[in-house]
Amino acid sequence: MKLPINESGLAASQLIYGCMGLGGGWNRDPIQSEHITQAHEVVELALENGINMFDHADIYAFGKAETVFGQVLKEKPTLRENMILQSKLGIRFPDEEKGLPARYDFSKSYILDSVDGILSRLNIDYLDVLLLHRPDVLMDSREVAEAFHQLKSSGKVRYFGVSNMSAGQIRLLQNNCNEKLIVNQLEMSLDKIGWLETGVHVNQVAARDNVLPEGTLEYCQLENIQLQAWGSLAKGIYTGRDLENAGENVKNTALLVQRFAEEKQVSQEAIVLAWLMKHPAAIQPVIGTTNLARIQGCVEALKVTLSRDEWYTLYVSSRGVSLP
Incomplete structure (x- = not known):
């Protein structure tokens, strides 16, 4: 089943394969042949299972994730026509020689240069979707709009979006940008539930502990901005990770996930992802595992429908306390 991303017409899969784990890790070591082999395996398995985005x-693996993916496309160029490719920019690593810390950069020149680097590493002529990775507090929305217009006009980028942004930040950017923002990628999972708690805790003291500004989820739905969920598998805490030092709510929720998976004869990953996709915002989970069996387990989520009672049982268990 394909999920049209808003007015773009992009027929995207309900699951997205996140490529952060490709390239051999977050180091400066050279890319090895086994890293390219791994990329071939996960890309082809994803496509075989209907994942086309x-x-x-x-920044992933210091650029090596895009580089090995580009090698896959170089060796099998026909794969490109079956893919929707999305990348993000705006995070800069520390520069010890200049004494600079890790920082964000949405300046026009940096955006344009970064896109050229992305296209070169991926070995492609254009990017389907470009996201701004994390909010730059010095963002000049007019400057970003100029960069987006230039990228669109040159044919280097088809569509644009953001990641980790609130409704207010998106609204400001869209106000000066002629290009429709079609995506907002946020951390959302059965463990990271601030996107739900914001609504539940309206007018309550507990709201001060939430990191997602009120109205972000609703704004994206109203403006037809596709919500994507990074960290959707919650780092495996409900699907087999050692929970010796975990809280009781995590342990109890892991048992529930296991129970539902056994009852529905699917993987535990499928339950965790189905829980996200049950939400009416039509969330697209991003899965980042390089384990082939786990990728196939994730795909099983597409045939799972949780009941309202099952969904709330998991949600309240994850909270660790009753709803107000």
Whole structure:
């Protein structure tokens, strides 16, 4: 089943394959042949299972994730026509020689240069979707709009979006940007539930502990901005990770996930992802595992429908306390 992303017409899969784990890790070591082999295996398995959208960022594995993916496309160029490729930019690593810290950069020149780097590493002529990775507090929305217009006009980028942004930040950017923002990628999972708690805790003291500004989820739905969920598998805490030092709510929720998986004869990953996709915002989970069996387990989520009672049982268990 394909999920049209808003007015773009992009027929995207309900699951997105996140490429952060490709390239051999977050180090400066050279790319090895086994890293390219691994990329071939996960890309082809994803496509065989109907996953046609792939999520990158220029910083993943210090650029090596995009590079090995580009090698896959170089060796099998026909794969490109079956893919929707998305990448992110705006995070800059520390520069010890200049004494600069890690920082964000949405300046026009940096955006344009970063896209050229992304296209070169991926070995492609254009990017389907470009996201701004994390909010730059010095963002000049007019400057970003100029960069987006230039990228669109040159044919280097088809569509644009953001990641980790609130409704207010998106609204400001869209106000000066002629290009429709079609995506907002947020951390959302059965463990990271601030996107739900914001609504539940309206007018309550507990709201001060939430990190997602009120109205972000609703704004994206109203403006037809596709919500994507990074960290959707919650780092495996409900699907087999050692929970010796975990809280009781995590342990109890893991048992529930296991129970539902056994009852429905699917993987535990399928339950965790189905829980996200039950929400009416039509969330697209991004899965980042390089384990082939786990990828196939994730795909099983597409045939799972949780009942309202099952969904709330998991939600309240994850909270660790009753709803107000």
